[in-house]
Amino acid sequence: MAKVKLRKGEHKQAGFLAKNYSGTVPLLELDDGTLIAECTAITEYFDALDGAPTLTGRTPREKGLIHMMNKRAELELLDAISVYFHHATPGLGPNVEIYQNAEWGLRQRDKALKGMEYFDAILKRQPFVAGEVFSMADITVIAGLIFAGLLKLPVPAECEALLAWYARMQERPSVKNRVTMSRTSAASSAACAAS
Numbered sequence: 634m635a636k637v638k639l640r641k642g643e644h645k646q647a648g649f650l651a652k653n654y655s656g657t658v659p660l661l662e663l664d665d666g667t668l669i670a671e672c673t674a675i676t677e678y679f680d681a682l683d684g685a686p687t688l689t690g691r692t693p694r695e696k697g698l699i700h701m702m703n704k705r706a707e708l709e710l711l712d713a714i715s716v717y718f719h720h721a722t723p724g725l726g727p728n729v730e731i732y733q734n735a736e737w738g739l740r741q742r743d744k745a746l747k748g749m750e751y752f753d754a755i756l757k758r759q760p761f762v763a764g765e766v767f768s769m770a771d772i773t774v775i776a777g778l779i780f781a782g783l784l785k786l787p788v789p790a791e792c793e794a795l796l797a798w799y800a801r802m803q804e805r806p807s808v809k810n811r812v813t814m815s816r817t818s819a820a821s822s823a824a825c826a827a828s
């Protein structure tokens with residue numbers, strides 16, 4: 634495993650950008666040199682390896698629902714929190730945050746809070762984000778809430794179903810024993826929490 638120093642902006646330098654145009658981690662490099670970026674793409678790759686995927690759906694219906702809910706978890710929660718982090722807080726520091734727009738960041742913070750309300754409503758009627766089984770969509774919401782917590786954006790107390798689900802998720806060994814890509818910065822660790 635190669636470490637990339639985010640605060641030093643290594644992920645925005647030409648060498649890394651040549652491997653991942655988006656300039657973000659994680660990035661998976663296979664033995665044959667194939668490069669796979671994007672958390673969800675990497676999850677799909679590992680999930681499919683043994684021919685019996687569990688996190689990304691077993692049936693066409695499950696696959697469709699998980700994809701939809703994962704996309705919403707990214708758009709409404711994780712990405713919104715990330716924009717808030719990069720634009721309305723010191724983010725990864727001056728080496729990386731060369732353009733900030735605090736107003737946009739604060740709007741995205743509010744979007745994330747609304748996203749929490751949305752997922753609360755979903756979890757009032759079903760045990761997991763995409764339905765009856767734990768999936769990649771749960772992982773994305775967990776990552777969003779860990780990131781939000783570190784940025785002092787707690788889940789509102791009224792979101793009882795979301796909070797109860799989150800407490801259940803904390804009991805999962807993969808969440809309890811999660812490994813982060815960075816040990817030096819609480820906030821950037823949150824962004825990279827592996828569930």
Ligand SMILES: N[C@@H](CCC(=O)N[C@@H](CS)C(=O)NCC(=O)O)C(=O)O
Nearest residue numbers: 656657658659670671672673824825
């Ligand atoms: N859409 C990307 C987002 C990845 C992402 O934002 N990664 C964070 C850390 S986990 C990152 O690289 N942040 C650095 C930056 O945005 O400058 C994915 O799903 O992999």
